[in-house]
Each structure stands twice: as structure tokens, then as C-alpha cells.
Amino acid sequence: MCGKGKKRKAFTDTKKAIANAAMDAPHMKEEYPIKWLKFHKAVIETLGTDGSKPYMTLNEAKALAAKCDITDESQFTTMLGLYHDLGTIIWFEEDKTLRNTVILDPQWLIDVFKAVITVSALRDQDPEFCDKWQELEDNGILRNELIDHVWKDWKDIKDELLELMEKFDLLFRRPADDQDEKEKDEKEQTPDYCVPACLHPKGMGGHEDKTDGKFYVEFDPFLPDGFFHRVLVHFARWSSQHTGVAPALLYRFCESVVGPENKRHECHLQMIQSSKHNSACIKIMLKNIATFGEEAGNEADTEVCTSVYEFMDKTLLNLKDRWAKGIRYTMTVCCVACKTVGKLHLIPVTKCKRGSYYCRNMKVSIPATQLYWEASADVSSAKPQPKSSSTSKISMTEEPGRxxxxxxxxxxxxxxxxxxxxxxxxxxxxxxxxxxxxxxxxxxxxxxxxxxxxxxxxxxxxxxxxxxxxxxxxxxxxxxxxxxxxxxxxxxxxxxxxxxxxxxxxxxxxxxxxxxxxxxxxxxxxxxxxxxxxxxxxxxxxxxxxxxxxxxxxxxxxxxxxxxx
Missing domain, CATH: 3.40.50.10140 (Toll/interleukin-1 receptor homology (TIR) domain)
Known part of the structure; x- marks a missing residue:
């Protein structure tokens, strides 16, 4: 199976490395009560029983633990926490909504999520819901009726499943389209959701936003679609909660409204290809729609730009820590000099907050205020410095930055x-x-x-x-x-x-x-x-x-x- 000689040795070495890594994993060298293992065995036996469900309430889990002589509340929660860390069960102690539900089979949970975030082939769809599946694929809108249809066997745990999907950044609650639907939602409490991961490239319909970005997030070496979808979920949730306006989604694109009522801005988030190393980046475009047509034009407001920038920075740090610790990114702005010749040259924000930035592509010095909305207005350092006639020594105190x-x-x-x-x-x-x-x-x-x-x-x-x-x-x-x-x-x-x-x-x-x-x-x-x-x-x-x-x-x-x- 694994060959002979060097190949067999490599296989054996790999097995040993995996075993050693497993022994160094958390919880491996700790001692646990035998009755905890009995509880785990009881859970497996429960799942094998005909008609059993892959989840139970917290009280049902306590009753099962009591049969294994686990009656102490503290010991019980510690045990559930351990099995959650090991991936044997799913249980969130700190979440008030989810605390009462214990998922006994994580694979079942994945399959349930997959049923919603994967659009089935047309031949496998119920004709009654074809239009709902098409809307999910084109616009990312998951209607409540479709959720009830897909999860018809799990209606008693529907709210908890949706809460879990929100917790895992897979979807967000969509605001109602008009006042009548708002009243309907408040009464029936059956909101619709948005699922960016379901969007299909054909849904773009030839759409391409060529507007210049206010700032960009450049990733090195690549930006996974799954990470971008989570960014969209966080941003769309944040904007809709503050403005009450439902975002419009397309493949790798989101259009939303941000800013206070007197400073409404249209904001686009789009995943594009960066010219640097063929990597991907997120373009953020802002347009002031509160002053559109007035003397101020539609130039983005500094306060709104800053709020969006800070939210993106905070969100990326959070998502990086939770889902992709190895991902690398840089907050950047577009070089206005290179833009005049049709080139996308991205400059890290940290390099253009004060004075000026020297673009060696175009051989010009650009005032920082033309690049970054919060840059210092003091651009004295952007003025040409007199060249010293001396070629033997540099006076650093007279010519800083030389x-x-x-x-x-x-x-x-x-x-x-x-x-x-x-x-x-x-x-x-x-x-x-x-x-x-x-x-x-x-x-x-x-x-x-x-x-x-x-x-x-x-x-x-x-x-x-x-x-x-x-x-x-x-x-x-x-x-x-x-x-x-x-x-x-x-x-x-x-x-x-x-x-x-x-x-x-x-x-x-x-x-x-x-x-x-x-x-x-x-x-x-x-x-x-x-x-x-x-x-x-x-x-x-x-x-x-x-x-x-x-x-x-x-x-x-x-x-x-x-x-x-």
C-alpha cells in the first residue's frame, strides 16, 4: 500500500509526526473521569437508535448525564465544554439563544447548512420553489418559505439553526423592503435572510463597477471566496442595522447605504483582481447621495469615510483571528497619479497619512490630502528640496529623509x-x-x-x-x-x-x-x-x-x- 524503501520510510515518518502532533494537542495529556466517557458512549448509542434526533435540549442532556452518575452542574457544563472543544458535540454555553440546544452530531449540522447554502440542480427542485431557488442564486435572498421547505423535518429547531448560521457568518437577516412588510415581519417574526455564498457569477449580468474606490484592502497572496463572503455578511449586517435599508447583492459585489440620516452614502464593496502579483483585493467605493445635485456634489464625507474604514479594519482583524489566522492584507488607497494613465497603483494607508507620497512610477510627489481623507493638511514636505552641490557628504539635519x-x-x-x-x-x-x-x-x-x-x-x-x-x-x-x-x-x-x-x-x-x-x-x-x-x-x-x-x-x-x- 505505501511502497518500499524511501517511500515506506516517508509514510512511517508521516504517521509518527501526526501521532506526535496529536499528543501535543490540548486536552490529550489530561485525565478525565470515566463517567465522562460513559456519557460520550451514551450519546453515540442514542444517535444509533431508530427515530432519534441528532440534537437534544440541555435538560435532556442533563438527564442523560444523570444516568452516567454526572449530577454536579459545574462538572456537567465542564464536560460539555470539553466535548465542544474536541468537536464531538456543538454547544455554546455563553450564548443565551443557543445554550439550551446541544448538537450531538456535527456532521448532521454541516449537512443541514449545506442544504440551504447550496442551490440544488433544477431537476432536483420542487417546481413550487423554483423561483425562490433562482432568487437565492441571483440575488442571495433566502426567503422564509424556502427555509421551511428545506428544513421541513427540523422546524422545531429552525430558530436555533438560523442563529448558528448567523454566528458562523454564513448569512444575515435582511430588512423588509417596505413599511408593509416591516409591519408583517414584526407581527409574524418571519424575516428573510441573505446568503452571499449562494451567489452565482451569471447573476452579475454583465455588471462591472468601474468607479474609483475610496480605499482598498489588498490581500497577499490571495483572498479566499469564503473569507470575502464573511466580510460581506458583517458589512451588510452593519449597514442595514444602522440605516434599515436592505443591501443589494451580486456575485462578489454588495451595494448598501451607510452614514447618518443627514449624510447618507451609497457604498459598494467589490472583490477585484489586483495588478500586484495577480492577487485579489476588496474595493470600497463611497458616494454622498444626501448632497447629490447640490453644490457640494457627491464627494464622500470625511466622517462617513472614517466610520467605514474603521469598521472594515476592525472586522478584518476579527475575521482573521476567528477564521484565517494566516491571511495577510493591507489597507490601501489608489495613487491619483497612476490613475490618470489607467493604472491601479495601491499605496498602503500608513505611507500617506502626512506630508506627501512620492510615486516613482510617475516621478511626482503627491500631497497626502489627495490620497487619504484624514491626511495632515501640512504638505510642506511635499515641496521640492534644493539639491546640495556637495557630493562628498550628506547633512542629515538639513536634508531629512534623504x-x-x-x-x-x-x-x-x-x-x-x-x-x-x-x-x-x-x-x-x-x-x-x-x-x-x-x-x-x-x-x-x-x-x-x-x-x-x-x-x-x-x-x-x-x-x-x-x-x-x-x-x-x-x-x-x-x-x-x-x-x-x-x-x-x-x-x-x-x-x-x-x-x-x-x-x-x-x-x-x-x-x-x-x-x-x-x-x-x-x-x-x-x-x-x-x-x-x-x-x-x-x-x-x-x-x-x-x-x-x-x-x-x-x-x-x-x-x-x-x-x-
């Missing part, structure tokens, strides 16, 4: 200072690309604290090459901490397998790093590193200006005297 700074620890002396050698190579590559680079190639002389502060103050950004030696260096700590205090953009580079913690983890823990553990890795990531530098280097001269300009022989990023001793 160089890229590489912060690193030389590395162990007994290994020939490997990090230093690689950073010299990186410096040469960046200089060849037209950047001025501040790098320490000799042990620091003079007042190192003052020189360190000057180096940080004069940098447009810092490349922090972190390693075990960097983590343990007092001077590296001083430098990185001061850079963080001065709000200098930091681009982390990983030199070894060390995982940043304590002070270093606090500074770079949430930043995306680039691997430079080998020269091959460094050269592979060099285009991405340069792309990041470009966003911060608004005051750097373009490459043709730097031709023939000599670089300082002994510029400094860190003092590593403790590494030399």
Missing part, C-alpha cells in the same frame, strides 16, 4: 561577520538602483548616540535586518526604539531563524518581513524591498540625478562594538 538606512548587527566574529557582508551587498544593490544608503561598515567612532540619532533622523525609512545577535544588542535596541519613537517606517529583513520577541517583537511583530537568510533569497525579494522603499522615499532623488555622486565611505546605522569584543 537616505535609506540599514540597521543590522554585524554577526558573530568567529563566523566572519556574515550579516555585515550581506548588508554590504544589499547596500551596493540599492545604490545601483539609485538610492543613497546609510550603512555602518566600520566600528563607530566619536559620540555614537548622537551619530545614531542623526542617522535615524535623516532616514526616509529603515531596513531592520533582525537576527539573534540583533535582538541581544543594546545598541541595536536603542536604535530601533528611537526609530519607532520618531515614527520612522521600518521594513524588517529576516537574517536567521530567530523569532523576534520582547522589545523587538513589540516594534516589528506586526510587520511583513522579507527573507534575506541567503543571497539567493535576498535577490529574490529585492524587487519587493525596493517597492516598499519607493513608497517612503518621496524626497530621494531619482536614479539619473544620483549618477556619478559618490557615497560616504563610513556612514553608520548601528554601533556593534559589543559584537566586536
Amino acid at each position: 537616505h535609506v538606512m540599514i540597521s543590522y548587527s554585524w554577526g558573530p566574529a568567529d563566523k566572519g561577520f556574515p550579516c555585515k557582508k550581506r548588508m554590504i551587498t544589499l547596500r551596493d544593490e540599492l545604490q545601483g538602483a539609485g538610492y543613497k544608503v546609510w550603512l555602518d561598515v566600520h566600528e563607530m567612532k566619536g559620540n555614537m548616540i548622537e551619530r545614531m540619532a542623526e542617522a535615524v533622523d535623516g532616514a526616509c525609512c529603515l531596513l531592520v535586518c533582525f537576527s539573534k545577535e540583533y535582538q541581544n544588542s543594546r545598541n541595536c535596541k536603542s536604535e530601533a526604539t528611537y526609530a519607532s519613537y520618531k515614527y520612522k517606517p521600518i521594513i524588517p529583513l529576516r537574517f536567521d531563524e530567530h523569532k523576534p520577541d520582547r522589545w523587538l517583537g513589540l516594534i516589528i511583530g506586526n510587520l511583513i518581513y522579507y527573507d534575506v537568510q541567503s543571497e539567493n533569497a535576498m535577490f529574490k525579494n529585492l524587487p519587493k524591498i525596493i517597492e516598499e522603499i519607493e513608497g517612503y522615499s518621496k524626497d530621494l532623488p531619482t536614479p539619473n540625478i544620483l549618477e556619478g555622486v559618490s557615497q560616504p565611505e563610513n556612514t553608520w546605522a548601528n554601533n556593534k562594538s559589543e559584537q566586536m569584543s
